[in-house]
Amino acid sequence: MIRFTNVCKMFHGRPVLKDFSLEIPSGHTVAILGGSGGGKTTVLRLILGLLRPDSGSIRIDGKEIVGLPERDMVPIRARMAMVFQGSALFDSLTVRGNVGYRLYEEQVFADDIIERKVVESLCFVGLEDTLEKMPAELSGGMKKRVAIARALACRPKVILYDEPTAGLDPINTHLITELICRLQKEERLTQVVVTHDLDTAYRIADRLIMVHRGEKLFDGTVDMLKIADDPRIRTFLRPQEVLTAPGCFPDKDGGIRVVAPAMDKESPA
């Protein structure tokens, strides 16, 4: 269970998360939705203990991590893995080196066991034939799948994904989405998937949380989200219905701002 209670986080005096509370039960997959700059990545970094909140409580499996010394954070973080936006593979290492990186560093397992875990993880994402390849030889979608294999190699209980389908073609988007669904159904992992892609969110999540400018706007099921009538939610879900006239732009508070509809055209000579 991941629980935030009244978490506040500021950057340079500006609030980025305001009184933010959430609960993610173990074994569930939750999507965190919202526009750019809303605070989604910040939530993931707080869960990993890479950032500290200014106030509030963050509990992982009942243990308060706010104020925990780094050495006590290490075993908690060891049960979690993050699939970073942009994959974040090491360019100078092969796929094998990338996927096994954390296991080789930890030196808990013998090399043959690490090799088996690396191959199993790559099989799961359908890339067992890329062991010797360098990241530069892979497509964006393959890199993302290697990043998922790297997360899986440590057999985490929790996987955090930051925009896992951003910039991918429809086939790779489908493959990544299916992998996340399988990890939920077959492995019962706890997964937190940050995305602004509605189709992905609808497909994978038991529950959706929508974040807007550091506030939680919504927390519930897909069906509940679709009928929500907060104007900020409606604009996010169906901009084509809300921002209909030319010159309509979303306003900060969910309203609509209309600016001059046409630009001056030079009159014909």
Ligand SMILES: Nc1ncnc2c1ncn2[C@@H]1O[C@H](COP(=O)(O)OP(=O)(O)O)[C@@H](O)[C@H]1O
């Ligand atoms: N390390 C940082 N230093 C200063 N500002 C930051 C930092 N990280 C994030 N921010 C700011 O916090 C806000 C939320 O960022 P982020 O959590 O990355 O949003 P999202 O992932 O929803 O796009 C943004 O305005 C961003 O510029």
Ligand SMILES: [Mg+2]
């Ligand atoms: Mg982000």
